[in-house]
Amino acid sequence: MDKRLYSIDETLKGVRIDKALSTLNEEWSRTQVQQWIKDDHVLVNGLAIKTNYKSIPGDTIEVTIPELEELDAVAEEMDLDIYYEDADVLVVNKPSGMVVHPAPGHISGTLVNGLMAHCKDLSGINGVMRPGIVHRIDKDTSGLLMVAKNDMAHEKLVQQLVDKTVTRKYQAIVHGVIPHDFGTIDAPIGRDKKDRQSMTVTDSNSKSAVTHFRVIERFNAFTLVECQLETGRTHQIRVHMKYIGFPLAGDPKYGPKKTLKLDGQALHAGLLGFIHPRTNEYIEFEAPIPEEFEQLIEQLRRSKD
Incomplete structure (x- = not known):
């Protein structure tokens, strides 16, 4: 194991230990250092500490870098x-x-x-x-x-x-005809107590979740929508659309059994935008709906006529 020793001076007085270490060694990320602290690979004056420890001038820090798994x-x-x-x-x-x-x-x-x-x-x-x-x-x-x-x-x-500065827009086909053109679903999501493999809208052990949606096209018994994530919880769009009564077509976990013939839910992450981590410029990308998804939309359009 590789061991490194560092000393805290006045410039790092009161700075969190994870930030102080990532400052002393720019090759280390704070997330990486935090994990080392949790695994007791970081000692301050010979003692294990927590990630919120505030540095004191004169502290001696010993970092044991674990071997890569x-x-x-x-x-x-x-x-x-x-x-x-x-x-x-x-x-x-x-x-x-x-x-x-x-x-x-x-x-x-x-x-x-x-x-x-x-x-x-x-x-x-x-x-x-x-x-x-x-x-x-x-x-x-x-x-x-x-x-x-x-x-x-x-x-x-x-x-x-x-x-919440990343732009993430999805296209989805849902069961039912949504009457309004726009909507926001603000409902916390957590693990389903009855089924640990599923998520659900719940007040217990949940995290805030917000999904914005707009109707793109309506069919006889389905609606094509665009969903924009404000948060990114597990199965968020699938859980939220089910919660408001319009579950995703083809969804084996959250949708009805009688649905469109699909291998999984009709959901496509079509647009992604973010600030480049080095240039600080906003960049955005758009991927067209897959062919199978597009064929399904055409099928729904024909059934509407």
């Missing part, structure tokens, strides 16, 4: 649909049916496997099974994802998600 997943050559790439960020259009990152029992064929073959470097902040992954979309949801190629980019992109 071997990644169980392997690089796999894939024909990835890359929309943008530079030294810091990559934007990829994920097809429906592809899992974003490996998990126990499912360590191949994921987006991460493909990214590992495509990129030499990816951010390590989210751990060895999720290199570069800043946010995710469900397996059966298609669309755009931003990927961090280094820890600096990762931290800044995550902060934008926290600050």
